[in-house]
Amino acid sequence: MATPRELSDFLTAVERRAFMQTAYAVRDDHAALDIVQDAMMKLAEKYGDKPAAELPMLFPRILQNTMRDFWRRQKVRNLWTTLLSSFGSNADGEDRDPLETIDVEDDSDEPSAQLERSQTIKLIENALKKLPTRQREAFVLRYWEDMDVAETAEIMGCSDGSVKTHCSRAVHALATELKKQGLEKLGLSRLMLSKH
Amino acid sequence: MNTQEVSISKNINNISEGNLIADEQIVQIAADLLKDNAQHLNAVTLQRLSTARNLAVNKLAARQTQAAQSVNQNGNILQWLGHGFEQHRMMSAAMIAGAMALTFYAIQQFSLNNNLKSGDAFLLASELPPEAFADKGFDTWLVSKQD
Numbered sequence: 001m002a003t004p005r006e007l008s009d010f011l012t013a014v015e016r017r018a019f020m021q022t023a024y025a026v027r028d029d030h031a032a033l034d035i036v037q038d039a040m041m042k043l044a045e046k047y048g049d050k051p052a053a054e055l056p057m058l059f060p061r062i063l064q065n066t067m068r069d070f071w072r073r074q075k076v077r078n079l080w081t082t083l084l085s086s087f088g089s090n091a092d093g094e095d096r097d098p099l100e101t102i103d104v105e106d107d108s109d110e111p112s113a114q115l116e117r118s119q120t121i122k123l124i125e126n127a128l129k130k131l132p133t134r135q136r137e138a139f140v141l142r143y144w145e146d147m148d149v150a151e152t153a154e155i156m157g158c159s160d161g162s163v164k165t166h167c168s169r170a171v172h173a174l175a176t177e178l179k180k181q182g183l184e185k186l187g188l189s190r191l192m193l194s195k196h
Numbered sequence: 197m198n199t200q201e202v203s204i205s206k207n208i209n210n211i212s213e214g215n216l217i218a219d220e221q222i223v224q225i226a227a228d229l230l231k232d233n234a235q236h237l238n239a240v241t242l243q244r245l246s247t248a249r250n251l252a253v254n255k256l257a258a259r260q261t262q263a264a265q266s267v268n269q270n271g272n273i274l275q276w277l278g279h280g281f282e283q284h285r286m287m288s289a290a291m292i293a294g295a296m297a298l299t300f301y302a303i304q305q306f307s308l309n310n311n312l313k314s315g316d317a318f319l320l321a322s323e324l325p326p327e328a329f330a331d332k333g334f335d336t337w338l339v340s341k342q343d
Contacts (some may be wrong), residue, residue: 004257011249019233019245033241037248044252048259078317121233124226143227175219 004050010059011040017061021140024128025067035070039063059143061155064137070190131170138166141176 002010015036022030039062047058054192128136134156141152142163238255 001260002256004260007256008249008253011252015245015249016237016242017234017332019241020230029241033244033248036245036250040248040252041255044256045259048256121229124229126228128230131246134253139227143224144231160330164201171219174226175222178222 001049002052002055007048007055008042008053010052014056014059015040016143018059019145022067022124024064024138024140025133027072027129031070034064035066039066042066057155058153060141061157064155123181124178126182127174130177131173135166135170136172138163139170142167 018031018039021087022035025027026032026035030180039059043055043059044064047054047062069103070100128139137156138152140153141147142149149160149163152167153160156163156164156166
């Protein structure tokens with residue numbers, strides 16, 4: 001049985017990347033925080049009697065299931081929103097152009113290397129968000145969490161072969177997108193990483 | 197397939213394999229950058245994550261404390277029984293007394309019924325008429341005969 005101390009140490013180690021991974025998946029920082037909090041509570045409530053060694057395998061699974069619950073709720077909510085909004089119109093009677101409301105970040109104050117780094121990160125994040133869900137899950141678990149094929153298969157609830165397929169497609173899709181964005185100079189990014 | 201074709205085929209495979217390795221390297225570098233970026237979250241996000249973590253840890257601690265208390269209360273069955281009797285002593289005593297009284301009454305009824313039956317059987321089996329047993333003078337003669 002994991003002690004509160006062990007649970008605290010484990011969550012401290014994983015909470016940041018759990019948040020980032022969830023944010024990429026749901027594309028909403030506030031929702032991502034809620035999802036991570038729900039997953040932590042579920043881990044404590046329902047799996048508090050498991051040993052500490054099992055927590056690294058349990059938590060990613062719980063997190064993914066919580067994300068799926070979020071998407072299901074979103075789907076129902078969006079359906080109602082779409083139905084209701086089709087009966088309404090804005091006060092001026094004109095269609096709003098969504099492009100007019102997109103915020104553009106002003107990053108002209110950042111030093112140049114940091115700016116390049118943050119732009120690189122943004123491009124990688126955008127590429128990751130474009131991946132299908134299963135490919136993104138496989139990429140995150142294999143390359144970010146450094147899990148092996150068997151562990152990834154157990155968390156994703158599929159076979160080893162499926163994991164390899166998802167990984168292979170994810171690698172190809174990501175690499176293609178990053179090359180298209182001109183990030184073949186990622187070797188330079190590695191230098192930025194080492195200097196940081 | 198001739199030698200040249202085999203060589204071209206090998207080169208194509210090498211290029212494909214080379215591309216795959218290059219793609220893997222690109223993706224691994226991207227993953228490393230993402231890992232590094234995850235360490236630089238803003239203060240508000242870090243605070244919320246810390247709050248969520250503390251809530252979960254407190255929840256686990258409360259669950260484990262409750263489970264431990266429950267075991268202490270119910271762990272020893274004899275203690276549990278004694279605890280029960282202490283609380284329900286009067287009711288238990290009343291129930292036992294009632295059971296005893298019922299048993300005594302039942303035994304009495306059973307014995308009386310048996311006596312009645314044996315009495316009827318005796319009368320029917322004896323050579324004397326039943327009226328003789330109702331005569332008080334017969335009882336006096338019987339006693340004097342025994343003397």
